[in-house]
Amino acid sequence: MDPEDIAVLERDTVAAVAPPETLEIGGWLVPLDDGTMGRAKSAAPLRHDLGPDALGEIEAAYRDRGLKPSFRIADVPALDPVRAELARRGFAPIQPTVFKIGAIKQLAAFSDGSANILANPDGAWSAVFLGEGFDPVDGAHRVAALTRSPDAVYGAAGDGGETQAVGVISFGARWAGIHGMRTAPAHRGKGLASAILAALGRAARDRGVERVFLQVEEANPARRIYRAAGFTPIWRYRYWR
Structure with missing residues (x-):
């Protein structure tokens, strides 16, 4: 880089x-x-x-x-x-944790699944972070951090009008960044995360953004989804505490 x-x-x-x-x-x-x-x-x-x-x-x-x-x-x-x-x-x-980058054009075409883009997250969006299978304290901190971004839009998807998966795309100086991808455990494997990624990609494309990044823990099985969406690793980092 x-x-x-x-x-x-x-x-x-x-x-x-x-x-x-x-x-x-x-x-x-x-x-x-x-x-x-x-x-x-x-x-x-x-x-x-x-x-x-x-x-x-x-x-x-x-x-x-x-x-x-x-x-x-x-x-x-x-x-x-x-x-x-x-x-x-x-x-x-x-x-x-692996730092990955990708092309907005490829991300926007990754899935034709249905997902909503929200200018501001609602209660159902936040509830996914606080639901069964997740640490509620960590979830509350993530909601607080992700919703105070100065320039972002929020993705939500689910069956029957419910929100079962969420994500965020932030807009920085030159890059868009994917953050906070989370799917309720009972609804994984349905393509909801893929639909959100593509919808967030289209939101970035509409702004004229061309490049996108994300970070994913090395052990996270979601890495295969990001690989399929065109993300490639540029470096790995670790937290030192």
Whole structure:
């Protein structure tokens, strides 16, 4: 990836979850939040060749606000010194996650299933995050973070007029970002997520956006859907906590 694109993607990632406060320290983006969404509360380098010099100041910024320091670090060789210093400071890597990019044109044509686009999420949309099979505390934090994005639209799909699957597409400086894809466990395998992805893609296409990104945990079986929709990995990252 072009270094400028890396910085734009990182800024758009954080903007989509709109943490209450975001700092920039020594080339790092430092979102400050007390919720459960890792992207909203973990510092990330705006370049993949930064060294560890700013880690102490970043740690202090979190601790000064009563927050636990956290970092989101791509698994690229140039960041080896950062990982080594984090390990020395007592941090450990968890939750390997794949960063993927795709083309809006391909995403918009991915499915002809039916899904609704909402300018603002309603109660039924939020309820999917709080339903059976999901952690209600985590769900509430995700709803709060995803609905405070400064520029986003929301997808909803289901049978019989009910909302059983949801998603979000945010619009950043240059990229659209897919976030918050969730389907109620009893309704998986029906193509609802595919219908939402395509509907969100069409919403982005109508705005003239051409490129889209998303992040998915490495162990998440939904990766096959994103692969079919044309998303390709550009790097993997882990949270260091």
